[in-house]
Amino acid sequence: MLDGETPIRTDGESRQLEDKIWRAIQQKQDVAQRPIHTHPAARRWWLSAAAAVVVLGLGWFTYLNLNSNSETILTSNGPAVSSPAGTLIRLNDTAQAMELTLSDGSRVTLAPRSSVEYPAKFESTRREVTLHGEALFQVTRNPQQPFYVNAGEVTTKVLGTSFRIQTGEENSSVQVSVLTGKVSVFQRDLPDAPTKDKIKNGVILTPNQRVLYSQASHSFETSLVEQPMVVAAESGASVASTSDVAFDFEDASMATVLGKLEKAYGIEIILENEELGNCLFTANITEQPLFTKLDLLCAALNSTYEVRGTKILIMGSGCR
Missing domain, CATH: 1.10.287 (Helix Hairpins)
Incomplete structure (x- = not known):
């Protein structure tokens, strides 16, 4: 029973x-x-x-x-158990992702074998939750009440954005990937210590960037996400698909092509040789993901590219 x-x-x-x-x-x-x-x-x-x-x-x-x-609150996704302190703990023991909505309207998509702890209502000047496992957060914007996610030794602070957090076994590592907006990821002294006045070091992430925190070395390693998404330049929101932005070029200079890619994906692209910027490119690469776009560009111009941290470096002698 x-x-x-x-x-x-x-x-x-x-x-x-x-x-x-x-x-x-x-x-x-x-x-x-x-x-x-x-x-x-x-x-x-x-x-x-x-x-x-x-x-x-x-x-x-x-x-x-x-x-x-204590009170047991029943929902369509299973019970959220209320602790004596008034915090709710939701555990996803199913094989499917579980969605829940917090009191401020923020949405959490909880991966299998993951749990999240959160107050029934955010009443203080900060919105704070604790994650074990993996979850996608879509946070309702509220500059007067920042949103904090504690995961092991790492805290992620946002005002309103969407991002994914994954923790390794026993919090040995924490990975944060940003979909939209901007987040601050920093280390705390202890997993259970209050975040206030406990910031040690960290990084700022923008869309299509991620950071991997290692508990063993207490270090942050930033990089690009595996599949960068097109980001709307003005609103900072991810576009549903790459086809929503056209990448159809006819005798366009490499500098023009790369400039449009930088603006669309929010990723800095650097030319090792400035002469590459004068080379011309003709193709419709709208439907291709970012790294396939770069493969086609480099193949046409006899050049190569490397991902270095959160930037992309294109190398080659030029089109002559």
């Missing part, structure tokens, strides 16, 4: 049920302790049955007491 809904009973009915359970336990114990001469196998069966009743009785008694001191 622990996995089912909480039965609705009055305090009197609960006490009567507890008394009934304890009487049954006592009767079973008395039977097990009587000097009845039975077959050894039968005696072992009775002792096992008595032990099972004791365990079940204690479990039910604990269950009743727990439910008398």
Whole structure:
């Protein structure tokens, strides 16, 4: 019954049920302790049955007491258990991603085998949650009430944006990837220490950037996400697909092409040789992901590119 809904009973009915359970336990114990001469196998069966009743009785008694001191909130995605301090803990023990909405309208997509701890209502000057595992956050913007996500030794601070956090086993590593907006990722002295006045070092991330924090070396390593998305230049929101922005070029200079890619993806692209900027390019690469676009560009101009941190370096002798 622990996995089912909480039965609705009055305090009197609960006490009567507890008394009934304890009487049954006592009767079973008395039977097990009587000097009845039975077959050894039968005696072992009775002792096992008595032990099972004791365990079940204690479990039910604990269950009743727990439910008398805290509230269980049932939702379509399963129970969110309220701790005595008023924080809600949501655990995703399914094989599918679980979505939940916080009191400020922010949305959390919780990956399987992950959990998030959050207050039932954000009442202080800061919105703060704790994550174990992986989740995608889409935070409602509120400059007067910054949003904090604690994950191991790392805290991510945002005003309103979308980003993904992944923690390694036992928080050995934490990875933060930004989809839209800007986030601040920094290290705290202790996983359970308040974030206030505990900032040690960290980084600022913009769209299509990610950082990997290593608990062993206490270091941050920034890079680009695996599949950069087109970002709307004005609003800072990710475009649904690359086809929403056209990349159709006819005798366009390399400098023009790279300038449009930089603006669309928010990623700095550097030419090692400035003469490459004068080379001409003709092709429609709208439907291709960013790194495929760069492969086609470099193949046409006999050049190569490397991802160095959060920037892209294009190398080559030029188009002559």
